[in-house]
Structure formats: structure tokens, C-alpha cells
Amino acid sequence: MKLVPPPAARVGDALSAVATPSLLIDLDAFDANLAAMAAFVARNGVALRPHAKAHKSSAIARRQIEAGAAGVCCQKLSEAYPFAAAGVESIHISNEFVGADKVAMAVELAAHVRLSVCADAIPQVEALGAAALRAGVKIDVLAEVDAGQRRCGVTSEDALLSLADAIAAQPALRFAGIQAYHGGAQHIADWQARKTEAGRAADRAAHFVRTLEARGIQSAIVTGGGTGTVEFDVASGVYTEVQPGSYVFMDGDYGSLAYDGELQWRHSLFVLSTIMSAARPGMAVCDVGLKGLAVDSGLPRSVHWLDAADEPVLTYSAANDEHGMLNAKGAPHDDTSALLGKRILLPPGHCDPTVNLYDEYVCYRGEQVVDIWSIDARGLSR
Amino acid sequence: MKLVPPPAARVGDALSAVATPSLLIDLDAFDANLAAMAAFVARNGVALRPHAKAHKSSAIARRQIEAGAAGVCCQKLSEAYPFAAAGVESIHISNEFVGADKVAMAVELAAHVRLSVCADAIPQVEALGAAALRAGVKIDVLAEVDAGQRRCGVTSEDALLSLADAIAAQPALRFAGIQAYHGGAQHIADWQARKTEAGRAADRAAHFVRTLEARGIQSAIVTGGGTGTVEFDVASGVYTEVQPGSYVFMDGDYGSLAYDGELQWRHSLFVLSTIMSAARPGMAVCDVGLKGLAVDSGLPRSVHWLDAADEPVLTYSAANDEHGMLNAKGAPHDDTSALLGKRILLPPGHCDPTVNLYDEYVCYRGEQVVDIWSIDARGLSR
The missing domain is CATH 2.40.37.20 (D-serine dehydratase-like domain)
Known part of the structure; x- marks a missing residue:
């Protein structure tokens, strides 16, 4: 037995x-959140790539993609496996990773899905590029820039340009654009203050986009944003894609913020x-x-x-x-x-x-x- | 693939x-902790029933039992399943539980292991007793008393006696003694202050044991204690059994306490x-x-x-x-x-x-x- x-x-x-x-989901509330975000981004012509780190469930990813999402974000490479196994075709790793164990996972995933990853350091790019070349896979790489979070991401124009050059030098990697995420801005309770800080992050992102353009490098993707700032991120005209995760659920922290705009969760x-x-x-x-x-x-x-x-x-x-x-x-x-x-x-x-x-x-x-x-x-x- | x-x-x-x-275990340190606790309780003639809620691993439970432990504590019924499946023969649920789903698990577990549980309310006892009788299993029940934690456990002599009577009235239940656990005492940083508070908890436990004795009810088991107070619990002469869990690992909180006695982790x-x-x-x-x-x-x-x-x-x-x-x-x-x-x-x-x-x-x-x-x-x- x-x-x-x-x-x-x-x-x-x-x-x-x-x-x-x-752990319960009230599906009526969940469906309303899913539909509201899908309609909002569609109306504004910005791609939605929901963050799967919030829900960690391929059942939810499938529903998000059926509602129009371009794919999902994962924060970790191992986290991406069940989504890849479930048939999600486009996965962005919205985070840096270093080490042979991580590079091996990236290369394996890239054989099954369209994979993009973030980088903020040249050694990371070189190790990934070498492994991808050996394995015969292509990986999109986004340069992460610091948009005000003071966590990961390059902080200067020089560092960004060197990183973009390092990506371009790898035949198995494609420079795909930039990620500019400001986690701290998500959780500012006051709606106007949150809007102001989200605007600063968008300005920083735009600055880095122009830095690349001045060198003839186009950013096909500018990705970032989250549940707390998505209405401002979309309105900024800077981001081609937004990454909210918690919007499907809400929680005590996000629920304590003021939402004075059109989005309510x-x-x-x-x-x-x-x-x-x-x-x-x-x-x-x-x-x-x-x-x-x-x-x-x-x-x-x-x-x-x-x-x-x-x-x-x-x-x-x-x-x-x-x-x-x-x-x-x-x-x-x-x-x-x-x-x-x-x-x-x-x-x-x-x-x-x-x-x-x-x-x-x-x-x-x-x-x-x-x-x-x-x-x-x-x-x-x- | x-x-x-x-x-x-x-x-x-x-x-x-x-x-x-x-998550790593340094086995040299782990083995030293395991051996030190086993030797300490053996030297003092008190049973050790380590708390498996700390490690949640039947591999560790097996090593604890090989080193002399009487079985394990679990905090939840579902938690006990892998230990029962791995052959642990004696499991104590050191916690109350209410509801048909919980009673069903208790009855199923009792068909496989010697099961004891805690109770602090008569309706819980009656539901468990009825289900155990139907299933043809016997379950040991310990009355939990409040030893100073102000969480679970009866707080008065009258409540304790009524609870013991209710247990005795169920043919499929056996009154097995009392549990007196004071979680707050575990984490007092100062060694002397911790000793004082552990002493108060032991005094309360002894008081409730005497209350039962005055009615002719013997407490075969008096269980409680934890990593922070085990040296005092064992020395008190009140407990027949102690329940430390974290001692195998230590952590930042327990590591910040003063240990002036013979036990060092x-x-x-x-x-x-x-x-x-x-x-x-x-x-x-x-x-x-x-x-x-x-x-x-x-x-x-x-x-x-x-x-x-x-x-x-x-x-x-x-x-x-x-x-x-x-x-x-x-x-x-x-x-x-x-x-x-x-x-x-x-x-x-x-x-x-x-x-x-x-x-x-x-x-x-x-x-x-x-x-x-x-x-x-x-x-x-x-």
C-alpha cells in the first residue's frame, strides 16, 4: 500500500x-484580472509577457498566452523547464546567471524554445556565447540596464556599449534590446509618486536606447515594468513589452497601493x-x-x-x-x-x-x- | 524527451x-550535533523524540532513531506520512487538529504506526474517538497544557480534567499524558533568563501533572522542550521526553543565543x-x-x-x-x-x-x- x-x-x-x-484561486476574480490586462495592453499596442515567477504554473501561462501574451518571463533557468515542457514557445529569462550549470540549462532550453536572457557582464556573455556555438543554438540576449533599482544592470553608457559589442561578437548570440526593470517603483503606495518614479525609470531606459542608437544599434525589444507601474510603463512609449506578474492574483502589499488610474485589480x-x-x-x-x-x-x-x-x-x-x-x-x-x-x-x-x-x-x-x-x-x- | x-x-x-x-548539510557538524544530543539525553535518562518539522526528512529521522531516539514528532498529520512510509514506528503529532480531513489522516496513520496526538478541546477528542472506533485503531492522546506560550493548550485545572475525562470516555483513545511546550522560551538570548523561563514552564507542567494525579490519573508521558531549553528541560525532572528539532542544524536565530551550559551546537x-x-x-x-x-x-x-x-x-x-x-x-x-x-x-x-x-x-x-x-x-x- x-x-x-x-x-x-x-x-x-x-x-x-x-x-x-x-492555496485557492477565485477564478471569477482571476479571469477578470487576466482579461483586464490583456485588453489594456492590446488597446495600447504593447506586448505582454507576464512574469511566471509570480504563479509558477504552466496552466496559468497557457491561459495568459491564449489571452494574447507573447510568452512568459522566468526569473531562473530551472524555473523555465516546466513552461518549455508544456509548450510555451517564447521564454525570457529576466535575470543574470553565471556558472557552467546555468549555461548548460540555457543551451538545453534554447534547443526547445525561443529563449532570451539578460546580461550585465561580459564574462557571462562570453561563456554563454561559447556554449551556444558548441551546441548549435541561438540565444537572444538583452542588455540589462539599471533603471533605478540599484540591483542588477549596467549603470553607464560605456558599460552598455561594451556589453552590446560583446554580445555582437558572439555568432551564436543575437543582441535583442534592453531590459529596464525598477522593482522598487512597483511598491510605492501613492499613485502619483509611483507614476513619477516609473517615469524616471522610463526616462533612463529611453536614454540607454538612444545611447545604442547613436552607435547604430537598434533595440528591438525594450522590456520591463510590473503590476504596480504597468499603466505608466505602457503610456511611456518607451517599452515594447511589459512584464507584470502579480496582477493575476494581487496580494496584501499590492492591494495596499492606490490605483487611481483605469486599472483596478x-x-x-x-x-x-x-x-x-x-x-x-x-x-x-x-x-x-x-x-x-x-x-x-x-x-x-x-x-x-x-x-x-x-x-x-x-x-x-x-x-x-x-x-x-x-x-x-x-x-x-x-x-x-x-x-x-x-x-x-x-x-x-x-x-x-x-x-x-x-x-x-x-x-x-x-x-x-x-x-x-x-x-x-x-x-x-x- | x-x-x-x-x-x-x-x-x-x-x-x-x-x-x-x-541547501547543504556539513555532515561533520551534523554528526557532532546528533551525537551530542543523543549522549546528553541518554546520560540523563530522558527520552528523545526529535521534532521532524525542522528537517522534514525521513533520512534524518532514521539517523536520529539509530542514535537512540524514541521516534519523531510531526507538527501536521500529512507531514507524518513520509516518516510512516519510511518505517518510523512511533510518531507524535505535537499539535491540535480539527476537521474530517484531519481525522481521516489520523486514523489511517494509526493503522501503520504507534500514533499519539495532542488535544486541547473536547469536540476534537470526540470526533477522533468516534472515527478511531469505527476504523478499529487505537490512538494515544496527550492533553496539551499551556506552559507559558499562550498559544494552544488548556489553561485551567478544570479544563484539563474535563479533557482527560473526555479522552478516557473514548474506547479507541488512550490518555497518554501531557504536552507542555513553550516556544517563546526557546529563543531568549540570555542563558540565565532562558533557564528561568524554562523553569517556569516546567513548573506549570508539574502543576498540571499533580492535578491529574490528585484525580488518580497518571501521565505516562510528559513531553515538551526544544533546542533552546533542552538542557533545562532535561534537568527539571518533569519531562519524560524532549522534542528538540533545530539542534541538528542550528540557524542564525538559535546561533545568536548564549549557550553557557554543557551543550554547544x-x-x-x-x-x-x-x-x-x-x-x-x-x-x-x-x-x-x-x-x-x-x-x-x-x-x-x-x-x-x-x-x-x-x-x-x-x-x-x-x-x-x-x-x-x-x-x-x-x-x-x-x-x-x-x-x-x-x-x-x-x-x-x-x-x-x-x-x-x-x-x-x-x-x-x-x-x-x-x-x-x-x-x-x-x-x-x-
């Missing part, structure tokens, strides 16, 4: 029967949890903590009852490894023992690392499980 | 050839990472962030070079999803470009949730990979 835990849910189950903790991602202890007055303990909820961008900012209408308002106040502490202070609710076994929905503070803790999405509409999607790139961080 | 990422390492590889990020757990971008003066970027390092108990407190002797001292200053920011400020090291491709070892701030991000341990001695252990309970959080 094979001794493995039973599945958390099956298609057709009532939502109230799903085992906890589980719905929370579609929730962790379903059960109250498994309520032995102390005024509090309860649920069955999900650090191993089922990333807390780097804060604890869940709200707690929703799955099937109760008149229960107290709870605050998720602390995450232990496997426990979530819930405060239910207030006169009528000091005795919380009746909450034992009740279920709650928690919007994660940060979707990307929360998703990376689960093997599947339990997808529901209304009160019913309608699909199970594998998080097939879960844990693929190389 | 099956398109999957290549393995991170193979037995016999040089450590310098292991793909990154990977070595860091055996590291994340191996590569510097994949160094385009800005005074800093570098490595290939592991939130998806490979839990940061709830702080960033890595030190950065060790794998194969370099005269490189600058780095500080891990921020974790993005897939990037780690490294500061290398200092006159001779403003140009960090020569660091590109070099490898570093990072002791995680918190071992448990870091382990839960990986599928395997790459085990090494000296400079060579000598074993690969599956983290077979990774992600099993139900």
Missing part, C-alpha cells in the same frame, strides 16, 4: 470540504485555513503559519470567514511555523471556543513566495471547486 | 560544482549561492532571496566564501524574491566585478521554513558531496 496523504480537494468538491491549509489568491485551537479567551489559532504564508511583506491584512456570517472580526497577529495567531478581542467574543473548526480565507501579504510553498492551486467559482492547477515550477530556483 | 532541470549535484561531485542555490545547514551580478561598485548580487531563504527570523547573519581566501567581507543586506543583495563596502573592494561567479555559504536565519523551500539536502564532508537526502515531507503542511 502506498502511504501518501490524500488529495486536498477534487473537482466538484464543495469549497467547505477542501483540506487546509490550501481584484484579490483572487487566498490561503484557506481552519481554526484548530481556541482554548484561550479572546483568541484563536489557525493551521497556517510561516510554512504556508510568506510574511516578508507583512502578515495577512484581513481575515475572511468562509461560511459564517455573524462571527467576530479577527486579526491575524503572528505567524509561527505552523500556527497563525488570531485576535478576536471584543466583549461578545471573549469565549472563542465556538470558533473551533471554522474556516477562514487569508489574502497573503506577498503572492510570489507564498505560491512557492504549495504544489497546487485549488480553483473555485462560487462555493465549488472547479479545477486543480499544478504549481509545476514550485521550488525551481536555480 | 523529458524536459526537466538537471540534478543540482551527484554523490562524488566537488562541492564547488554543486548548482546553486542548493555547530552550524551544519547552509545555503550555497553564486554571485550572479556585480555591476555596481561596492555591492554584489547573489542568486538566492526569499524563495531560498526564510527571513522571518532575520537575514543571514554572516556570509562565508566557499573557495576564496582573500575576498572582501560581505553583508547580506536585503532579500528580494530571487536575489540577495550583498554589501562589500571598503576601499579595496569598491570594484566588485571580480566577484562575479564566486560562491558563498549562507547560514539561514531560521532553519525550519528554509528547509521547507527545498526538495533535497546536498550532504558534504570537506570539499566533496557524499550524500543526497530527500526532504520528503517538504510542503506537507496539512
Whole structure:
């Protein structure tokens, strides 16, 4: 007999029967987010290459591509494998990588998909070019420029031109343009301040594009942007392609930003949890903590009852490894023992690392499980 | 052709050839920790039931049991499955659980192993007892008491006695004793203050044991304790069994505590990472962030070079999803470009949730990979 835990849910189950903790997608909200972004970029003539690091699921990538996306971004080479295996034809590695193990993965992927990668250093380009030549594959390379993030990317015109020359010198590589991503700008809460910072990033990107043009080098692709700034990135006229990821889900952090423009997102991602202890007055303990909820961008900012209408308002106040502490202070609710076994929905503070803790999405509409999607790139961080 | 990422390492590889990020165990340090705890509890006549939530690996559980452990603790029922499947004969679920999905797992596990569980509420006991009776299995139940953690566990003598009566009333359940765990005490940095708080927890446990004795109920098992307090727990004479988990690895948080007693632990757990971008003066970027390092108990407190002797001292200053920011400020090291491709070892701030991000341990001695252990309970959080 094979001794493995039973599945958390099956298609057709009532939502109230799903085992906890589980990662849920509200498909009505998800579909609305998917459609809103697809329509927005189509209306504005910019390509959409959603970031798969947010969802890590080829089932979601397929839906994004069916809705018009040009392919996906991955942040890591190993992460790209399940998307390539699932038939995604165009994958951009929006990140630098160094080392023989990484180059070998890039060359293998390039034999199966149209692969583009980022570079910000000449040794990286030379190692990749040599391996691609040996393997007989072609790889598109984008020069990453620092658009204000102060993380990866070249910071000067000279460094950019030297990098472009190094790419051009490799017969198995093609210079494909630039990546200009400013992660910090994504999370500025004030809409106007976010717009201003996104504008600065676009200006920097445009400056680097002109630097290359002055040397006769065209940037076929200018890629960047994210969920927090996509409306400004698209309007800038600088980017040919945008890379939002979190828009399909939203999370506590992105949900706390102001969206004064035409784009509005719905929370579609929730962790379903059960109250498994309520032995102390005024509090309860649920069955999900650090191993089922990333807390780097804060604890869940709200707690929703799955099937109760008149229960107290709870605050998720602390995450232990496997426990979530819930405060239910207030006169009528000091005795919380009746909450034992009740279920709650928690919007994660940060979707990307929360998703990376689960093997599947339990997808529901209304009160019913309608699909199970594998998080097939879960844990693929190389 | 099956398109999957290549393995991170193979037995016999040089450590310098292991793909990154990977989770490493320094087996010399690990073995020393394993032996020190085994000898300590044996010398003091207390049973050791290590907590498998820390390592989530049946390969490690087997080594702990070979060294004398009485079995393992798991925090979740689904987590127990790979240990049961690997032949661990005695498993304690050191946590409450509620719901039909959970009860079904408990009953299934009890058909394969000697299972004990924790309870702090009568409805939980009644549901479990009914299901165990139907299934024809016996389950040991420990009443969890609050030893100062203010999380789970009954808080009064009356509640404890009612709970013990409810357990005794179920023909398929056996009252086996009490669990008294004080997680907060584990992490008090000062040795004397930690000793004092551990003593308070032991006093509370002893009080509840006497409460039961006064009613003629014997506690065959009194279980609790952890890596930070185990020396005090063992010396208290109250616990029949201790539950430390992190001692095999240590981590940044436990490593920052004072250990003035006879027990000293070595860091055996590291994340191996590569510097994949160094385009800005005074800093570098490595290939592991939130998806490979839990940061709830702080960033890595030190950065060790794998194969370099005269490189600058780095500080891990921020974790993005897939990037780690490294500061290398200092006159001779403003140009960090020569660091590109070099490898570093990072002791995680918190071992448990870091382990839960990986599928395997790459085990090494000296400079060579000598074993690969599956983290077979990774992600099993139900």
C-alpha cells in the first residue's frame, strides 16, 4: 500500500470540504484580472509577457498566452523547464546567471524554445556565447540596464556599449534590446509618486536606447515594468513589452497601493485555513503559519470567514511555523471556543513566495471547486 | 524527451560544482550535533523524540532513531506520512487538529504506526474517538497544557480534567499524558533568563501533572522542550521526553543565543549561492532571496566564501524574491566585478521554513558531496 496523504480537494468538491491549509484561486476574480490586462495592453499596442515567477504554473501561462501574451518571463533557468515542457514557445529569462550549470540549462532550453536572457557582464556573455556555438543554438540576449533599482544592470553608457559589442561578437548570440526593470517603483503606495518614479525609470531606459542608437544599434525589444507601474510603463512609449506578474492574483502589499488610474485589480489568491485551537479567551489559532504564508511583506491584512456570517472580526497577529495567531478581542467574543473548526480565507501579504510553498492551486467559482492547477515550477530556483 | 532541470549535484561531485542555490548539510557538524544530543539525553535518562518539522526528512529521522531516539514528532498529520512510509514506528503529532480531513489522516496513520496526538478541546477528542472506533485503531492522546506560550493548550485545572475525562470516555483513545511546550522560551538570548523561563514552564507542567494525579490519573508521558531549553528541560525532572528539532542544524536565530551550559551546537545547514551580478561598485548580487531563504527570523547573519581566501567581507543586506543583495563596502573592494561567479555559504536565519523551500539536502564532508537526502515531507503542511 502506498502511504501518501490524500488529495486536498477534487473537482466538484464543495469549497467547505477542501483540506487546509490550501492555496485557492477565485477564478471569477482571476479571469477578470487576466482579461483586464490583456485588453489594456492590446488597446495600447504593447506586448505582454507576464512574469511566471509570480504563479509558477504552466496552466496559468497557457491561459495568459491564449489571452494574447507573447510568452512568459522566468526569473531562473530551472524555473523555465516546466513552461518549455508544456509548450510555451517564447521564454525570457529576466535575470543574470553565471556558472557552467546555468549555461548548460540555457543551451538545453534554447534547443526547445525561443529563449532570451539578460546580461550585465561580459564574462557571462562570453561563456554563454561559447556554449551556444558548441551546441548549435541561438540565444537572444538583452542588455540589462539599471533603471533605478540599484540591483542588477549596467549603470553607464560605456558599460552598455561594451556589453552590446560583446554580445555582437558572439555568432551564436543575437543582441535583442534592453531590459529596464525598477522593482522598487512597483511598491510605492501613492499613485502619483509611483507614476513619477516609473517615469524616471522610463526616462533612463529611453536614454540607454538612444545611447545604442547613436552607435547604430537598434533595440528591438525594450522590456520591463510590473503590476504596480504597468499603466505608466505602457503610456511611456518607451517599452515594447511589459512584464507584470502579480496582477493575476494581487496580494496584501499590492492591494495596499492606490490605483487611481483605469486599472483596478481584484484579490483572487487566498490561503484557506481552519481554526484548530481556541482554548484561550479572546483568541484563536489557525493551521497556517510561516510554512504556508510568506510574511516578508507583512502578515495577512484581513481575515475572511468562509461560511459564517455573524462571527467576530479577527486579526491575524503572528505567524509561527505552523500556527497563525488570531485576535478576536471584543466583549461578545471573549469565549472563542465556538470558533473551533471554522474556516477562514487569508489574502497573503506577498503572492510570489507564498505560491512557492504549495504544489497546487485549488480553483473555485462560487462555493465549488472547479479545477486543480499544478504549481509545476514550485521550488525551481536555480 | 523529458524536459526537466538537471540534478543540482551527484554523490562524488566537488562541492564547488554543486548548482546553486542548493541547501547543504556539513555532515561533520551534523554528526557532532546528533551525537551530542543523543549522549546528553541518554546520560540523563530522558527520552528523545526529535521534532521532524525542522528537517522534514525521513533520512534524518532514521539517523536520529539509530542514535537512540524514541521516534519523531510531526507538527501536521500529512507531514507524518513520509516518516510512516519510511518505517518510523512511533510518531507524535505535537499539535491540535480539527476537521474530517484531519481525522481521516489520523486514523489511517494509526493503522501503520504507534500514533499519539495532542488535544486541547473536547469536540476534537470526540470526533477522533468516534472515527478511531469505527476504523478499529487505537490512538494515544496527550492533553496539551499551556506552559507559558499562550498559544494552544488548556489553561485551567478544570479544563484539563474535563479533557482527560473526555479522552478516557473514548474506547479507541488512550490518555497518554501531557504536552507542555513553550516556544517563546526557546529563543531568549540570555542563558540565565532562558533557564528561568524554562523553569517556569516546567513548573506549570508539574502543576498540571499533580492535578491529574490528585484525580488518580497518571501521565505516562510528559513531553515538551526544544533546542533552546533542552538542557533545562532535561534537568527539571518533569519531562519524560524532549522534542528538540533545530539542534541538528542550528540557524542564525538559535546561533545568536548564549549557550553557557554543557551543550554547544555547530552550524551544519547552509545555503550555497553564486554571485550572479556585480555591476555596481561596492555591492554584489547573489542568486538566492526569499524563495531560498526564510527571513522571518532575520537575514543571514554572516556570509562565508566557499573557495576564496582573500575576498572582501560581505553583508547580506536585503532579500528580494530571487536575489540577495550583498554589501562589500571598503576601499579595496569598491570594484566588485571580480566577484562575479564566486560562491558563498549562507547560514539561514531560521532553519525550519528554509528547509521547507527545498526538495533535497546536498550532504558534504570537506570539499566533496557524499550524500543526497530527500526532504520528503517538504510542503506537507496539512
